[in-house]
Each structure stands twice: as structure tokens, then as C-alpha cells.
Amino acid sequence: MTKEKVLDALKAVHYAGNEKDIVTAGIVQDLMIEKYYISFSLIIETDNADDRLKLKSEAIKAIKDNVDKNAVIKISFQHKPVAATTYEQEQEGPLSGVKKVIAVFSGKGGVGKSTVAANLALALAQSGAAVGLMDADIYGPSLPIMFGVRGERPMMKDRNGKGVIVPLERFGIKLLSIGLLVDESKAVVWRGPMASSAIRQFITDVDWGNLDYLVVDMPPGTGDIHLTLLQAIKVAGVVIVSTPQDVALADAKKGIAMFGQAQLNARILGLVENMSYFTPAELPDNKYYIFGKHGAKNLASEYDLPFLGEIPLVQSIREGGDIGIPVMMSDDEITKQAFMELADKVARGA
Numbered sequence: 054m055t056k057e058k059v060l061d062a063l064k065a066v067h068y069a070g071n072e073k074d075i076v077t078a079g080i081v082q083d084l085m086i087e088k089y090y091i092s093f094s095l096i097i098e099t100d101n102a103d104d105r106l107k108l109k110s111e112a113i114k115a116i117k118d119n120v121d122k123n124a125v126i127k128i129s130f131q132h133k134p135v136a137a138t139t140y141e142q143e144q145e146g147p148l149s150g151v152k153k154v155i156a157v158f159s160g161k162g163g164v165g166k167s168t169v170a171a172n173l174a175l176a177l178a179q180s181g182a183a184v185g186l187m188d189a190d191i192y193g194p195s196l197p198i199m200f201g202v203r204g205e206r207p208m209m210k211d212r213n214g215k216g217v218i219v220p221l222e223r224f225g226i227k228l229l230s231i232g233l234l235v236d237e238s239k240a241v242v243w244r245g246p247m248a249s250s251a252i253r254q255f256i257t258d259v260d261w262g263n264l265d266y267l268v269v270d271m272p273p274g275t276g277d278i279h280l281t282l283l284q285a286i287k288v289a290g291v292v293i294v295s296t297p298q299d300v301a302l303a304d305a306k307k308g309i310a311m312f313g314q315a316q317l318n319a320r321i322l323g324l325v326e327n328m329s330y331f332t333p334a335e336l337p338d339n340k341y342y343i344f345g346k347h348g349a350k351n352l353a354s355e356y357d358l359p360f361l362g363e364i365p366l367v368q369s370i371r372e373g374g375d376i377g378i379p380v381m382m383s384d385d386e387i388t389k390q391a392f393m394e395l396a397d398k399v400a401r402g403a
Contacts, residue, residue, distance in 0.1 A: 062119035085225040092127040150263040153289040160304025162273040165327040166294045167195045170270035175381035176396035178225045182265035188230030190272040191248045197232040201377020218259045245277035275311045289403040290322035297348030322402040323359030324349045328366040
């Protein structure tokens with residue numbers, strides 16, 4: 054399958070009486086092909102479910118009839134690209150092509166920080182932005198597994214006589230993790246200065262190119278890597294991830310305090326409550342607050358910070374992360390909508 058073949062097939066599809074087909078009219082955006090997997094966005098101006106379903110069905114039929122009947126096709130609908138946001142100032146130095154850096158942080162491990170970072174990056178990309186994802190969690194890199202790129206190695210290129218790393222591209226975003234550069238069967242046993250040096254290299258020795266957003270999956274806790282990153286580059290804002298539990302909220306408070314220090318002074322965009330509630334597939338209208346209710350929301354209110362939303366505890370999120378296809382690339386429309394709303398709030402806040 055090639056992009057040309059897919060686009061040719063989609064030229065047979067028209068929308069709402071438009072004389073131009075959806076390709077010529079610019080409705081098809083962010084087309085991506087990964088082996089047998091095809092994904093793209095349709096930029097339309099209606100929320101009518103019947104119109105969307107009709108257009109989606111016609112697009113899928115056109116591809117299966119004319120390209121490959123076994124193709125797995127993911128179509129998302131968007132209004133205005135997030136990339137159309139007006140930016141006040143771009144980065145300087147090695148990240149001069151990056152408009153906004155968004156750091157995703159958690160006070161402790163196990164709250165789903167990397168899951169939120171991965172799907173936030175994908176949601177921003179599906180909104181029309183050019184996005185990169187940096188895995189700065191040196192000691193526990195998980196993005197290679199979540200994106201299905203275990204064992205792959207990034208290429209090198211020459212830039213002004215210096216060798217630089219070229220990030221991998223997956224699901225339409227640029228991706229780099231320490232897990233792509235070291236043997237995953239061995240522990241990364243580094244002292245603080247060595248870990249900080251690796252993060253600096255991810256900034257200075259990587260060809261990120263031109264991006265609207267660089268999402269950084271930071272390690273949990275507070276330490277050297279956080280200081281290195283926040284002092285080396287201009288961070289547009291920080292997203293703090295927590296579960297509703299008191300033990301997670303206590304560590305989230307430490308993060309709020311850290312980012313408020315004068316030497317860092319990083320703006321907190323808000324708090325996200327992950328694993329907020331559980332809804333069984335057979336009881337879609339029921340919500341079970343297993344880990345407590347509205348903990349992160351109340352914490353945001355206590356510190357006068359924006360509350361960015363609730364991410365449910367859903368089996369498809371775990372399954373997608375394990376098989377290398379994040380939930381934003383699945384058919385779970387409810388969870389995807391939660392991440393799209395998160396991306397919209399982050400884009401507006403940044």
C-alpha cells in the first residue's frame with residue numbers, strides 16, 4: 054500500500070454535495086500508512102453523527118475496494134487543526150524548529166504518565182499539529198513497547214559536520230527514547246550526571262526538525278533530570294498526571310511545589326486524573342470510582358490550577374499499550390474523545 058494509491062481511492066468520495074472530492078478539497082489530512090494499517094483525519098464542519106458515519110463508511114469502502122480489502126483503517130474527525138494556534142515565541146538554540154515543549158509529569162510511578170504522554174501526543178497530531186515525543190524517563194522507558202518499536206534503532210545523519218540522531222516516525226509523530234539506544238534486557242544504572250547528560254543529548258544531538266509540539270515524558274518524582282530539562286529549554290507548560298488516590302495526590306503536590314520554584318518557574322497547564330473511574334462494557338452508563346472520586350479535581354481547585362479532565366480506567370488502554378498500538382489509534386471512541394479534549398485544553402493553555 055502507498056499513500057498515492059490510498060489518495061487515488063479516496064478521490065471517489067465526495068462530502069455534502071461538494072463538487073470536489075475529499076482529497077482535492079483538502080478534507081483528508083495526516084494520512085499515515087504502517088504496514089497494513091492506514092490512518093487519517095477528515096476535517097469537516099459538522100457534528101452530525103449520520104453525516105460522519107456515511108462519509109467514514111464511503112471512505113473505508115473505497116480503500117478496501119481499490120487498495121487492499123484486508124487494510125485496517127482508522128479515521129478521525131476534526132474541526133480546526135490545533136496547529137493553527139498562534140504562537141508567541143519559538144524555541145531558540147538546538148530546538149529552534151520546535152514551537153512549544155509540553156512536559157508531562159507525575160509525582161510517582163504507576164499513575165499512567167507515559168500512557169497520557171503518548172496519547173496526548175497522538176491526539177495533538179490528529180488535530181493537525183506536527184508532533185514529537187521525547188521519552189525522558191531514563192530509568193523506566195516504556196514508549197518503545199507502547200509504540201511497537203522494540204528492537205528498532207534510530208538512524209544518524211550529518212548536520213553541519215556533526216552526527217545527529219534521527220527520531221523514528223510512528224503513527225504520524227516523531228519518537229525517541231533511551232529504550233531505542235540501549236539493550237532493553239539490561240538495567241540503566243547511571244548516576245545523576247550521566248542521566249542528565251543523556252537528556253542534554255536528546256536536546257542538542259537529535260534532529261527534531263520543525264514541530265508544533267514536542268511532548269516530553271518526564272521521569273516520575275523530582276530530581277536531576279527535571280532540573281536539567283527545565284533549565285536547558287523553554288517549556289511552554291507542564292501537565293501533571295495523578296490518580297484519585299491520596300498517596301498519588303501527595304506526590305503530585307510535591308511536583309506543584311517544584312515547578313513553582315524561582316529557578317524553574319515552569320507554568321503548570323493543569324492536572325489530569327488518570328484511572329478516574331471504571332465503566333464496564335456491559336453497563337456503559339455506570340461509573341465506578343475504584344480509586345476514589347475527584348481527587349485530582351479537588352487538588353487542582355485547592356491550588357487554583359486548571360483541571361484538564363478525567364481519563365477512565367479502560368481495558369483497551371492497557372491492551373493497546375501492551376501490543377504497541379495506543380488507544381488513540383484504536384476504535385475506542387469514548388476514550389479517544391477524552392484524550393482529544395485533553396489535547397484541546399493543553400493546546401489552548403500552552
